[in-house]
Structure formats: structure tokens, C-alpha cells
Amino acid sequence: xxxxxxxxxxxxASGRMGRAVRAEIENSSAxxxxxxxxxxxxxxxxxxxxFGELLAAADVVVDFSAPGAACSYAAACARARKPFVTGxxxxxxxxLSALKAxxxxxxxxxxxxxxxAVNLTFALxxxxxRRLEGFDIHISEAHHAAKLDAxxxxxxxxxxxxxxxxxxxxxxxxxxxxxxxxxDHAVLYAGPHERVEISHMAxxxxxxxxxxxKAAAWLAGRKPGxxxxxxxxxxxxxxxxx
Numbered sequence: 001x002x003x004x005x006x007x008x009x010x011x012x013a014s015g016r017m018g019r020a021v022r023a024e025i026e027n028s029s030a031x032x033x034x035x036x037x038x039x040x041x042x043x044x045x046x047x048x049x050x051f052g053e054l055l056a057a058a059d060v061v062v063d064f065s066a067p068g069a070a071c072s073y074a075a076a077c078a079r080a081r082k083p084f085v086t087g088x089x090x091x092x093x094x095x096l097s098a099l100k101a102x103x104x105x106x107x108x109x110x111x112x113x114x115x116x117a118v119n120l121t122f123a124l125x126x127x128x129x130r131r132l133e134g135f136d137i138h139i140s141e142a143h144h145a146a147k148l149d150a151x152x153x154x155x156x157x158x159x160x161x162x163x164x165x166x167x168x169x170x171x172x173x174x175x176x177x178x179x180x181x182x183x184d185h186a187v188l189y190a191g192p193h194e195r196v197e198i199s200h201m202a203x204x205x206x207x208x209x210x211x212x213x214k215a216a217a218w219l220a221g222r223k224p225g226x227x228x229x230x231x232x233x234x235x236x237x238x239x240x241x242x
Contacts, residue, residue, distance in 0.1 A: 006220060007034040008213070009058035011051070011073050012065035014042030017087065020209035021062055031213055034058035038065070048072075055080055060216045067091045074102040083219045085109040087212055089153030103226035109219045111229045112153025114211030118185070118200050119229035125187045125198055126161040135191040137162060142176035142184045150175040154185055162187070183208075 008025055012018040013036025022044070025031045035054040036045040046054070051073060055061065061077055063070050063086040070088040075098070077084040084102065089112045091099070102108050111119065129137060139162075141155040151159075151173040163170045171187075186199040202208070211229075218232050230236050 005030060005032040006217060007032045007057065007059040008216060009034045009051075009054050009061045010036040011048075011061060011063040011069065012038055012088070013045045014038035014040040015064060017064035017205060017208060017212075018045075020205040021064065021212055024206065024209040024213055028213070030217065039069075052076060052080075055082055058082065060085065060220050062086075062212050062216055063088055064212075067095045071095050071098045071102075074099050074108060077108075078102040078105040081106050083107045083109070083216070083222065085212055085216045085219060087111060087114045087208060090149035091153075100226045104224055106224050107219050107222040107227060108225070109215045109227045109232075111211075111215065112157050113183075114208040114215065114229075115200070115202060116211055116214065116229065116233060117207075118154060118202075119233060120235070121185075121187075121198050121200055122157055122161045123230070123235045125158050126165040128187075128189055128196060128198065129162040130165040132189050132191060132196065135189040135196075137166075137171040138174070138188045138190070139171050140174040140176075140186050140188070142178065142181045144180045144182070145177050147177055150177060152183070152185070154183070158185065158187055 008031050010018050010021050025033045034057055037048045037051050038045045060083040063073055065088055067088060067090050070086050074084045099108055099110055139155050139158050141152045143152055155173045159170050182205055183202040186197055189196040
């Protein structure tokens, strides 16, 4: 049986993550670059106005743009019934609702962090919060100086899972924006006489790019719905999500 590469349209293709996704595509026989859109000029990148034309020839969209743009791209994918993967962060509640609405017509995959390992630590963080009663919990995160949103979407996702595990108590978050840090996250559990820390450090944006393409391959052919890495990694058991 002849193997057919998955044709990927990249949104935010001139940005840090967009360039990383394109590099991963170029180094893989499983994917093909179907074009890139970005409001900023760049090699192999066109204006977002051309998104609809490029979408017609794509199998899936991978988005690392901005919240408003991502919602527009998701809506277009819903109309065209094309799968949409986004790792964009900083969505408002209304914008997240718009993404979920797109998921009623086409498969939508949303994760503020596309590292499979980070998503596993979300589950571990919730389990630890549930079991370590009486421990103080604090989240810290550090990213490069140009990152706009703070706290990071990943830090907020840790807080969401911990809050669900502890009856709504959200831990404080400390954010640092400095240098060219790719992404460091840590959850501290401090109790009497001991402490526990769950941490993840990204060495390269390649881990997020590879994770986004892993999500794209998994999403292709799925039924409409709003998915995340807990679906892909089968982490929605009662011990984790209740």
C-alpha cells in the first residue's frame, strides 16, 4: 500500500513555533508542507487572506498564531470540515467557546503545550494534589522575554487540573520572562518536613513542533469534537479527571 504524506497547512508560519513545525515537516516523510500563512512576511509564507485557497489542498491545519486569528482559522476549518490543531495560548473564555463551537463540525485539537511529556505531568500534578493533603502548592514558569502572555497557558493548565483535584483551590503562579528560555515549568508541593516538585524543561521548540504533528496525525480522520492530549494519551480515567 502506497504511503501518502499528510498535507499540513501551518498558521503563524513565520513565528518561532511556525518555523519549528515547518522544519519538522521538512525532515519527515509522514508529512508534507501544504503552505503557510502569517501576517508577517517570511519565506514560503503568504497573507492570511489566502488561507481559504490553501485550505482546499490541505489535509489538516496546525496553528501557532494568535487567539483571534486562530478562532477565524478554526471557523473556516469547520466550514470546510478540515481538522484543526492549535497550540496558540492566551484565549479568552469567549474565544475558547468559539473553538469548541468549531469542534461541533470538525475535529479540533487544543493544547497550550504540545509536549506529550508535559501533558502527562498534568495528570501527575493532579494526582499529587489529591493525595498530598495539607501541602502548600505553588506553580512557577519561565519563558523567553518576547512571550506575551503570562502566566503561560501551560501554567494555567496545571492550575486547572490542580483546582479540580482539590475542590477548586487554585495555586498561585510565578512567571518569569527573560532571555531565550524555551519553557520551564515546576509545581512545588511543600509540607511539614518534606517537599515534592514536578518539573519539566523544554530544551528545544522541536519537542512542541513534533508534538503538534503527532496530534495532527492522530486527529486526521476523527469525528468532530474538541480534543486535547488527555484524549490522545488516554488519560481521562476517573482517577485523573474526577
